[in-house]
Amino acid sequence: MGAASLDTYVHRESVIHRWSPRLKLVSLVALMFAFAMVRQLTLVPWMLGLAAMLYGLSGLPVSFLRQRLSYPGLFILSLVVVLPLTVGDTVLGQWGWLTLRQEGLQATLLIVGRFLSILTLGFILLGTTPFLTLLHAMRSLGLPTILADMTLLSYRYLFEIAAMLATMQQAMRLRGFGQRRQRWLRINGQMMQQLAMLAGNLLIRSYEQSDRVYRAMRLRGYGYGGKVAVGQSAAAQPSTLSWGLAAVVLTAAVSLVIAEGLLRL
Numbered sequence: 001m002g003a004a005s006l007d008t009y010v011h012r013e014s015v016i017h018r019w020s021p022r023l024k025l026v027s028l029v030a031l032m033f034a035f036a037m038v039r040q041l042t043l044v045p046w047m048l049g050l051a052a053m054l055y056g057l058s059g060l061p062v063s064f065l066r067q068r069l070s071y072p073g074l075f076i077l078s079l080v081v082v083l084p085l086t087v088g089d090t091v092l093g094q095w096g097w098l099t100l101r102q103e104g105l106q107a108t109l110l111i112v113g114r115f116l117s118i119l120t121l122g123f124i125l126l127g128t129t130p131f132l133t134l135l136h137a138m139r140s141l142g143l144p145t146i147l148a149d150m151t152l153l154s155y156r157y158l159f160e161i162a163a164m165l166a167t168m169q170q171a172m173r174l175r176g177f178g179q180r181r182q183r184w185l186r187i188n189g190q191m192m193q194q195l196a197m198l199a200g201n202l203l204i205r206s207y208e209q210s211d212r213v214y215r216a217m218r219l220r221g222y223g224y225g226g227k228v229a230v231g232q233s234a235a236a237q238p239s240t241l242s243w244g245l246a247a248v249v250l251t252a253a254v255s256l257v258i259a260e261g262l263l264r265l
Contacts (some may be wrong), residue, residue: 009127014059016128019245020238021137024129027249028054034253035117040263041106043256044113050252051120058124065123069116078241080108088107131155153213161206168198 010017016024035047055065088103125134132152139148177194238246 007130009060009064010130012059012128014057014128015241015245016054016124018057018239018241019128020242021129022132022140023238023242023246024125025134025137025141027246027253028125031249031256032118032121034256035114035121037257038114038260039110040260041110041113041258046111046256046259047117048113051117054249055120060124060127064127065120068123069119072115072119076112080111083108083111096098097215115224133257153210157206157209157213160209164205165202168202172198236253 031050035051038044038047083104084100085098085177086101086104087107088101088105090102091099092102092105093100129137134146135152139145172194190201
């Protein structure tokens with residue numbers, strides 16, 4: 001579960017770390033939306049360059065990004081790897097039954113570019129701001145209390161569920177699960193049944209845990225109190241540096257949207 005922890009480097013000192021949480025949240029989310037609107041391949045290098053520059057300013061190590069991009073990266077690659085071979089009419093090259101098509105290749109580069117840029121911004125936001133501070137910033141910007149509480153509890157108990165899963169997997173191994181060597185891609189009915197039981201058991205335990213937590217919160221007065229004060233760190237007045245960073249990033253977001261519109265003409 002250590003790979004899922006995002007708070008490892010939040011106490012470092014960098015320009016992005018000192019950026020006001022509210023302005024950082026608004027600016028980076030606006031830039032993510034601008035990245036998502038890009039349809040022109042010529043803008044992809046600018047997106048990647050901007051994301052790389054912000055990541056460099058954050059002072060986060062490259063290993064932090066590499067470890068967290070691996071699983072979503074494999075998922076995206078599994079979805080787009082066939083596009084250059086199946087989408088489009090313009091043939092760039094052919095080797096036997098393999099045909100490389102221009103339209104599919106462009107779509108793949110665009111999807112991968114946007115994916116890398118948006119996820120990099122997301123990891124900058126989560127890697128340089130404590131999660132609670134980020135949540136307070138969301139609430140100060142108008143996020144409903146129930147959504148903020150659900151987000152906080154989901155984040156908190158994600159680690160509990162991971163620990164529960166690790167314990168169950170260890171118990172299964174001690175009982176002999178996974179000791180036999182299986183052939184690759186060969187479906188074993190008994191193993192699938194045991195994995196399904198593991199998933200079902202985990203869901204039931206998670207539901208019971210959430211029910212116990214909710215009852216305990218209700219007994220302590222959850223839902224009957226007044227409005228919770230916004231965190232001090234999120235409510236602090238932004239510095240000149242924060243306003244400057246926000247202005248630069250928002251200008252970059254607007255410029256990308258304008259450039260996208262001009263290139264479509």
